[in-house]
Amino acid sequence: MKAPYSFTFYTASWYRRSPYWQRTVEAGCTSWDLYNHMLIPTLYDDDEREYWHLVEHVGLWDVAVERQVEITGPDAARFTQLLTCRDLSRCDVLQCKYAPIIAPNGGIVNDPILLRLGEDHFWLSLADSDAMLYALGVQAFAGMDVTIREPDVSPLQVQGPRSRDVIRSLFGDAVAGLRYYRCWGGDLDGIPVVVSRTGWTGEIGYEIYLRDGSRGIELWDRVMRAGEPFEIRAIAPSDQRRLEAGIFNYGNDMTIEDTPFHVTGMERLVELDADFIGKEALERVASRGVDRKLVGVELGGEPFRMWLEDFWDVRRDGEVVGRLVSASHSFRLQQNIGYVWVPIALAEPGTDLEVLSPDGPVAAITAPLPFLDPHKDVPKG
Amino acid sequence: MKAPYSFTFYTASWYRRSPYWQRTVEAGCTSWDLYNHMLIPTLYDDDEREYWHLVEHVGLWDVAVERQVEITGPDAARFTQLLTCRDLSRCDVLQCKYAPIIAPNGGIVNDPILLRLGEDHFWLSLADSDAMLYALGVQAFAGMDVTIREPDVSPLQVQGPRSRDVIRSLFGDAVAGLRYYRCWGGDLDGIPVVVSRTGWTGEIGYEIYLRDGSRGIELWDRVMRAGEPFEIRAIAPSDQRRLEAGIFNYGNDMTIEDTPFHVTGMERLVELDADFIGKEALERVASRGVDRKLVGVELGGEPFRMWLEDFWDVRRDGEVVGRLVSASHSFRLQQNIGYVWVPIALAEPGTDLEVLSPDGPVAAITAPLPFLDPHKDVPKG
Numbered sequence: 001m002k003a004p005y006s007f008t009f010y011t012a013s014w015y016r017r018s019p020y021w022q023r024t025v026e027a028g029c030t031s032w033d034l035y036n037h038m039l040i041p042t043l044y045d046d047d048e049r050e051y052w053h054l055v056e057h058v059g060l061w062d063v064a065v066e067r068q069v070e071i072t073g074p075d076a077a078r079f080t081q082l083l084t085c086r087d088l089s090r091c092d093v094l095q096c097k098y099a100p101i102i103a104p105n106g107g108i109v110n111d112p113i114l115l116r117l118g119e120d121h122f123w124l125s126l127a128d129s130d131a132m133l134y135a136l137g138v139q140a141f142a143g144m145d146v147t148i149r150e151p152d153v154s155p156l157q158v159q160g161p162r163s164r165d166v167i168r169s170l171f172g173d174a175v176a177g178l179r180y181y182r183c184w185g186g187d188l189d190g191i192p193v194v195v196s197r198t199g200w201t202g203e204i205g206y207e208i209y210l211r212d213g214s215r216g217i218e219l220w221d222r223v224m225r226a227g228e229p230f231e232i233r234a235i236a237p238s239d240q241r242r243l244e245a246g247i248f249n250y251g252n253d254m255t256i257e258d259t260p261f262h263v264t265g266m267e268r269l270v271e272l273d274a275d276f277i278g279k280e281a282l283e284r285v286a287s288r289g290v291d292r293k294l295v296g297v298e299l300g301g302e303p304f305r306m307w308l309e310d311f312w313d314v315r316r317d318g319e320v321v322g323r324l325v326s327a328s329h330s331f332r333l334q335q336n337i338g339y340v341w342v343p344i345a346l347a348e349p350g351t352d353l354e355v356l357s358p359d360g361p362v363a364a365i366t367a368p369l370p371f372l373d374p375h376k377d378v379p380k381g
Numbered sequence: 382m383k384a385p386y387s388f389t390f391y392t393a394s395w396y397r398r399s400p401y402w403q404r405t406v407e408a409g410c411t412s413w414d415l416y417n418h419m420l421i422p423t424l425y426d427d428d429e430r431e432y433w434h435l436v437e438h439v440g441l442w443d444v445a446v447e448r449q450v451e452i453t454g455p456d457a458a459r460f461t462q463l464l465t466c467r468d469l470s471r472c473d474v475l476q477c478k479y480a481p482i483i484a485p486n487g488g489i490v491n492d493p494i495l496l497r498l499g500e501d502h503f504w505l506s507l508a509d510s511d512a513m514l515y516a517l518g519v520q521a522f523a524g525m526d527v528t529i530r531e532p533d534v535s536p537l538q539v540q541g542p543r544s545r546d547v548i549r550s551l552f553g554d555a556v557a558g559l560r561y562y563r564c565w566g567g568d569l570d571g572i573p574v575v576v577s578r579t580g581w582t583g584e585i586g587y588e589i590y591l592r593d594g595s596r597g598i599e600l601w602d603r604v605m606r607a608g609e610p611f612e613i614r615a616i617a618p619s620d621q622r623r624l625e626a627g628i629f630n631y632g633n634d635m636t637i638e639d640t641p642f643h644v645t646g647m648e649r650l651v652e653l654d655a656d657f658i659g660k661e662a663l664e665r666v667a668s669r670g671v672d673r674k675l676v677g678v679e680l681g682g683e684p685f686r687m688w689l690e691d692f693w694d695v696r697r698d699g700e701v702v703g704r705l706v707s708a709s710h711s712f713r714l715q716q717n718i719g720y721v722w723v724p725i726a727l728a729e730p731g732t733d734l735e736v737l738s739p740d741g742p743v744a745a746i747t748a749p750l751p752f753l754d755p756h757k758d759v760p761k762g
Contacts, residue, residue, distance in 0.1 A: 008412050009390030010423065013689040013706060014509070014633035015415075031389050034396075034415040037509070037632060042391065082521075103517045128395070128418070130511035133637075136484045137518020140463075140658045251418060252395035256514075277521045308394040325394060 001302050001359065004309035006031075015039050018064030019154050019216020023224075027234035035065035035128045041236045047306050050235035051331055055203060058162035059235035060223055063200075064154035064216075068209070069112075069124040069132045075144035076120040082138060083124075084114065085260060085282065087271035091116050096181040096196050099124070100260050100269055101131050106281030107256040108263075109134045111248065113198050115183050115209075123194075125155065125209075127250035138277065152213050153194075156223065157237075159205035162230035167206050169226040171195060178206075188222060191215045200237055202245025202372065239307045240328045243337050246296065246370030253325050253339050254294060261285045263294045264347075264369050292322070293347040296371060299336035299355060300363040303329040314340050314364070315354040321346060324355045324364075330371060337371050340364070385690035387412075396420050399445030400535050400597020408615035416446040416509045422617045428687050431616035432712055436584060439543040440616035441604055444581075444588070445535035445597075450493075450505040450513045456525035457501040463519060464505075465495065466641060466663065468652035472497050477562040477577050480505070481641050481650055482512050487662030488637040489644075490515045492629065494579050496564050496590075504575075506536065506590075508631035519658065533594050534575075537604065538618075540586035543611035548587050550607040552576060559587075569603060572596045581618060583626025583753065620688045621709045624718050627677065627751030634675060634706050634720050642666045644675045645728075645750050673703070674728040677752060680717035680736060681744040684710040695721050695745070696735040702727060705736045705745075711752060718752050721745070 009032075011017075016038040018024070024041050031043040041062050044050060053059055071080050081088045084099040091097055091114070099114035101124070110131035112124040124131065135148050158166055168176035175184050175195050183196035192211040199205030210219050224232060239249075246265055248254060253263070259282060260266035270282055304327055314322040327338030340353065351366040390413075392398075397419040399405070405422050412424040422443050425431060434440055452461050462469045465480040472478055472495070480495035482505070491512035493505040505512065516529050539547055549557035556565050556576050564577035573592035580586030591600050605613060620630075627646055629635060634644070640663060641647035651663055685708055695703040708719030721734065732747040 004391045004393060006389050006391045008387050010385045010387045010412055010687065011690050012385060012414070012633075013691050014630060017691070031391055033393070103514075104521050105517075109514055109517070130514055133484075133490055133511055133515035134518040136486075136490070136637075137515040138521050140485050140519050141522035141524075143522075249395060252393075256517075306391065309392050310394050310398070 001304045001357065003305045004307065011039070018062050019210065019213040020062040020064060020156070020220045023217060023220045024062050024234060029234070029236070036067045036126060036130075038065040038067075040065040041234070043236050044234060047236070047238070047240070048331055051238050051240050053233055053235055054160045054201065054238055054241055055332065056161070057231040057233070058158060058160035058166055058227055060227065060232055061157040061159065061235065061237055063157050063207070063237065065128075066125045066155045067132075068151055068153045069126060069135055070149050070151045071122045071124075071135065071146055072120055073146040074120065075146050076122055079139070079142060079144045079146045080114070080122045081274055082142065082277050083135060085270045085274065085276055085278070086114070087274040088116075089274070093118055094183050094185075096183055096198055098269060100266065101134060102276060102278035102282065103134070103256060104278050104281065106259040106278045106285055108250070108254055108258055108260065109256060111250045113196070115194065115196060117183075117185060117194065123153070129251060152211065154210045154213055154216060156208045156210065156219070157199050157205060158208065158223065158227070159199045159201045159203050161204060162232070163203070163205050165230045166223065166227040166232060167195065170222065188219065191219050191222070193219070200247055201241045202247065202370065203241070239326070240330055243326060243328055243339075244330050244333065244370065244372040249326060258294070259285050259290075262290050262292060264296065290344055292341055292343055294325070294339050294341055295347050296349070296367040296369040297324065297327075297338050297340045297353065297364050298367045299327060299338060301336065301357070304336045305329070313356045314342065315356065315361070316346060333371060337367070340366070342366065384686045385688065392420070399443050400591065400594040401443040401445060401537070401601045404598060404601045405443050405615060410615070410617070417448045417507060417511075419446040419448075421446040422615070424617050425615060428617070428619070428621070429712055432619050432621050434614055434616055435541050435582065435619055435622055436713065437542070438612040438614070439539060439541035439547055439608060441608065441613055442538040442540065442616065442618055444538050444618065447506045447536045448513075449532055449534045449590070450507060450516055451530050451532045452503045452505075452516065452527055453501055454527040455501065456527050457503055460520070460523060460525045460527045461495070461503045462655055463523065463658050464516060466651045466655065466657055466659070467495070468655040469497075470655070474499055475564050475566075477564055477579055479650060481647065482515060483657060483659035483663065484515075484637060485659050485662065487640040487659045487666055489631070489635055489639055489641060490637060492631045494577070496575065496577060498564075498566060498575065504534070510632060533592065535591045535594055535597060537589045537591065537600070538580050538586060539589065539604065539608070540580045540582045540584050542585060543613070544584070544586050546611045547604065547608040547613060548576065551603065569600065572600050572603070574600070581628055582622045583628065583751065584622070620707070621711055624707060624709055624720075625711050625714065625751065625753040630707060639675070640666050640671075643671050643673065645677065671725055673722055673724055675706070675720050675722055676728050677730070677748040677750040678705065678708075678719050678721045678734065678745050679748045680708060680719060682717065682738065685717045686710070694737045695723065696737065696742070697727060714752060718748070721747070723747065
């Protein structure tokens with residue numbers, strides 16, 4: 001399976017650069033993606049080498065593209081609750097939530113990590129859509145007293161089995177010991193940061209949210225220095241690792257056309273005790289059920305490379321019934337894995353399918369998510 | 382002045398392709414940009430050659446990235462009015478408007494061309510931001526009966542002095558004779574389209590909005606065939622030509638941080654007789670005045686190439702006072718031109734400035750917009 005089509009890309013002033021840009025170039029980054037109107041590293045030297053470094057040591061990702069929507073003001077808690085189907089009455093200060101943002105018709109606007117930094121202080125750490133515009137639209141007639149803005153915040157992810165050592169060396173035991181989906185605010189010798197125990201890998205991992213873009217190089221260098229004993233290196237986000245973990249890529253795997261009930265593993269995120277926009281629409285979906293579903297799939301054929309260049313049709317009994325939206329090769333499972341949209345009747349694990357790759361048909365079978373359970377030992381490659 | 386930094390870009394399933402993609406590859410496109418999560422041609426062979434073809438003959442642009450927000454339903458007119466500072470009581474059916482979308486605080490959410498296709502049927506033909514999310518947010522509490530969606534619409538631009546001949550050959554005299562900012566709906570031997578007399582050039586030009594993505598190749602081939610006698614060729618949107626015309630690039634020249642009163646030439650678009658979101662904020666700006674302004678600038682030095690790789694600082698009397706956000710070389714004016722943000726005290730045309738290029742300081746002087754008046758004869762190159 002060949003790598004995706006590539007071409008020469010010219011940078012331009014309309015693509016914002018991260019505060020770490022210069023360091024990613026120096027660290028050997030060779031290709032970037034566009035995400036939230038910014039450049040994000042997508043390949044340094046080799047996706048397989050980067051994958052193994054992530055799962056065996058520790059990797060540093062420039063994810064400044066995770067832009068924050070900051071909501072503050074007397075009505076911040078009530079307003080933020082309007083935006084997401086998670087029940088925020090059960091969200092403590094310094095707690096995080098995987099918090100899908102829901103449109104009036106139940107569609108997914110974005111699937112950020114929500115950070116509650118204070119009683120009246122929230123961040124939505126965005127996937128790739130301009131969800132701040134959604135919040136501003138809601139503000140127009142919600143009649144609530146809130147301030148909505150994009151603060152000067154640029155996250156790094158420190159992910160992998162040695163990430164805890166790196167964070168301990170930088171911030172001490174308490175921060176290194178953060179429970180999953182908890183966060184801490186403070187500074188690193190005067191560099192203002194928030195640190196959360198979250199990430200896009202299923203590995204042990206942390207995010208460091210830099211709160212002053214002018215100090216990006218300084219922070220990057222501090223993290224690299226602290227990580228040296230643990231073999232830290234700059235890598236790109238790993239499509240393989242996030243697929244193993246059953247993590248989604250908004251705008252690709254699911255869009256505003258889909259509700260959380262359409263996506264395996266997101267159903268549990270709809271907490272109907274809360275009052276939020278789109279709740280009635282989701283109640284209707286819940287009672288009627290969905291007609292199609294995003295599910296895991298294992299695929300035959302040669303090892304896939306990198307990521308899909310385009311969606312592939314999915315056939316059952318010779319008829320096109322859905323599409324493959326993500327797929328790559330799990331180097332640990334030694335198996336091609338991905339996500340397919342299928343009619344609900346074909347959503348059960350173990351359903352035989354055929355996907356139409358540009359090189360011909362490939363056998364496929366639906367599978368439970370995640371492919372790798374983070375709470376169990378994983379096979380060594 | 383060297384060309385912007387470039388690297389190898391890998392396509393991915395999360396970047397949508399236009400229905401014309403295959404034809405743009407065959408026509409020799411060598412580089413694409415990302416815009417509204419889709420790929421848009423940015424360079425075929427040479428930006429100067431493409432510019433001259435545009436201003437002397439006729440060019441065909443794949444601008445399927447101009448995604449539409451469609452607003453329909455009994456309250457469509459009232460709802461659409463909420464979104465924009467233009468007075469839609471003066472917008473006929475089949476009329477278009479350059480219609481900035483305004484946030485509650487007066488910021489610009491997007492600067493689409495609005496098309497009124499029926500009494501209760503509007504399209505917003507978007508620049509690069511997810512403004513549909515803004516409309517969905519407004520819908521949440523506006524209490525109006527509207528349907529908001531992204532229809533299957535993929536525009537082409539046919540721009541340049543011979544564009545009228547091409548449109549006449551395809552659609553006849555009536556469509557070729559459309560007045561500026563008027564549109565027409567119909568079909569081309571069964572291919573459903575809307576045609577508008579609009580474009581991003583200041584040249585005579587049209588947009589053909591394909592209403593069925595499955596027929597993209599067919600439409601492209603029809604346009605190319607009709608254009609053959611007039612030397613039509615596929616080109617990329619021209620940053621030089623749009624700068625000459627005083628046209629803006631949303632997300633680069635101005636953002637949600639700016640109001641129309643901050644941008645030279647957009648002031649006239651605020652029509653305070655209309656009732657829209659952000660009106661009070663804009664009234665406050667109107668009465669207080671703005672503290673900074675986006676204005677035209679002429680620059681010395683060697684001819685600039687393509688477009689800016691990054692913003693450049695702007696100095697006055699040795700102090701940084703603003704930034705250059707767009708600049709390129711007008712091949713007809715034989716002059717570097719661009720846009721700068723400056724304090725209002727320096728916004729008058731004729732103000733001497735200095736911009737800090739990566740190669741050193743460049744003399745600059747503020748200038749009225751547009752650089753080339755489309756209603757006057759333009760110098761021949």
